[in-house]
Amino acid sequence: MHVEEWLQTIPALWVYVLVGAVVGLESLGIPLPGEIVLVSSALLSAKGVVSPLIVGVCASTGAIVGDSIGYLIGRKGGRPLFDRLGRRFPKHFGPHHIARAERLFQRWGVWAVFFGRFVALLRILAGPLAGALHMSYWRFLVANVSGGIVWAGGTTAAVYYLGMVAERWLKGFSWVGLVIAVLFGVGGTIWLKRRAAKAFAEEETPETVSAR
Structure with missing residues (x-):
């Protein structure tokens, strides 16, 4: 069952929670x-x-509170915390992921917290990593709140x-046009993912590659 269909089976209050x-x-x-749950809930709001x-208030609150708790955990646990997480969850907290996130923090500083909200890897690591790297809490808080x-x-x-516009637009849309639109959307998504993967690979340093 699709996430959006599943969310429709539960009361609105629990969707917010x-x-x-x-x-x-x-x-x-x-x-x-x-992000999937947020987008699916936003689509429900269009209906x-x-x-x-x-939905926006709940998601913003969750993002800000979650990142703040993550910061405190990272501040207390430090690097040993990531070492333990890397052994348990190598797919998300492996040495390569942590090293890459650290490079982004060293390069962009507090902006990594703000823009990290829009990147899957940093969305998970931003709070704990900012704490482990002893970033000033007030600088982190400003970036965390605004980014969230x-x-x-x-x-x-x-x-x-977009959901409101699409619903009105598709009422008089032919099936042929709908298929073309879907193919165009899928093609665009694949292209963006390939571009992101290329940029992701270019971010790696020779030291990181040789250390694998």
Whole structure:
């Protein structure tokens, strides 16, 4: 069952709770599909099932609180915490992932927290890693709050309005045009993923590659 279809089977109140909880736990450092749940909930808001405002507020709150808790955990646990997580969850917290995230933090500083909200890897690691690297809490808090609101609120608003427009547009749309649109969307997604993978690989340093 698709996430959106599953969310439609539960009361609106629990959709809000689920959005905040999943986004918060992901921000805390637990690998969960926070963005998928957020987008699916925003699509439901376009259909009038839930309120887009409450979805955005719950997601923003979850993101900010989760990242803050992750920061405190990272501050207390330090690098040994990532070593333990790397042994248990090598797919998400392996040495290669941590090293790459650290390079981004060293290069961009507090902006890595803000923009990290939009990148799957950093969305999980930003809070704990900022704490482990002893980033100033107040600088982290500003980037965390602003990034959480822009990401969660912006995603909810964009998906909501696109869903509203798409629903009206598709009412008079032919099946041929719909198929073309779907193929175009899939092709565009594949192209973007390949571009992201290329940029991801270019970010690696020769030292990291040779250390594998």
